[in-house]
Amino acid sequence: MTGKIPPAQPPxxxxxxxHRRPHPHRFLWQWRPNPLRRPSDRLQAWITLVLxxxxxxxxxxxxxxxxxxxRDHYRALAQQQALTRTEQSATLTHDAPRHPEPxxxxxxxxxxxxxxxxxxxxxxIRTGRADVQPGLPAGRTVRVWTDPHGKLAPPPLTTExxxxxxxxxxxxxxxxxxxxxxxxxxxxxxxxxxxxxxQWHTAWVHTARHENPRHP
Numbered sequence: 001m002t003g004k005i006p007p008a009q010p011p012x013x014x015x016x017x018x019h020r021r022p023h024p025h026r027f028l029w030q031w032r033p034n035p036l037r038r039p040s041d042r043l044q045a046w047i048t049l050v051l052x053x054x055x056x057x058x059x060x061x062x063x064x065x066x067x068x069x070x071r072d073h074y075r076a077l078a079q080q081q082a083l084t085r086t087e088q089s090a091t092l093t094h095d096a097p098r099h100p101e102p103x104x105x106x107x108x109x110x111x112x113x114x115x116x117x118x119x120x121x122x123x124x125i126r127t128g129r130a131d132v133q134p135g136l137p138a139g140r141t142v143r144v145w146t147d148p149h150g151k152l153a154p155p156p157l158t159t160e161x162x163x164x165x166x167x168x169x170x171x172x173x174x175x176x177x178x179x180x181x182x183x184x185x186x187x188x189x190x191x192x193x194x195x196x197x198x199q200w201h202t203a204w205v206h207t208a209r210h211e212n213p214r215h216p
Contacts, residue, residue: 120150
């Protein structure tokens with residue numbers, strides 16, 4: 001066979017990669033001695049290991065810390081609200097809407113916001129809006145909570161609400177730490193992959209120039 005050997009060229013972009021069956025231990029190949037293993041492959045393996053260990057260690061620690069901080073915060077908030085908020089009577093100035101299903105369990109839990117009139121600590125008559133049961137007529141007296149400034153406010157946090165807030169922050173932290181580790185793994189993997197592509201392109205250009213010195 002005679003003739004000039006053409007310069008090396010990369011495979012066409014539209015050429016599909018050959019189908020390969022995944023090896024059962026393909027995630028461990030970066031740790032085994034291999035002449036095809038690049039320094040970036042070893043770096044990626046170490047990053048994966050470090051991130052996995054960090055997630056395993058930080059998830060329970062961060063969850064416990066977040067739960068403890070949330071519990072202390074909401075307990076202190078509940079105590080502060082109990083000391084500064086006052087429960088008193090207020091009078092409805094408008095009828096409360098009726099529930100479509102009176103007497104149902106949903107109607108017992110439903111609340112409607114209606115205007116009310118009440119007196120603050122100084123005896124001044126004020127108006128505001130409070131959540132009341134459905135179907136209450138105007139003139140009915142209800143119990144409301146006011147803050148130190150005499151404005152209507154939600155009731156102090158209950159023990160159950162403090163527990164629910166604590167569990168919510170603990171669950172959020174428990175999910176956030178692994179997701180953060182996964183995102184870091186994805187970002188570093190893309191950066192390493194882009195680095196490998198750049199090296200691959202440089203190697204092809206070098207090979208082409210070596211095979212064909214006249215090639216620019």
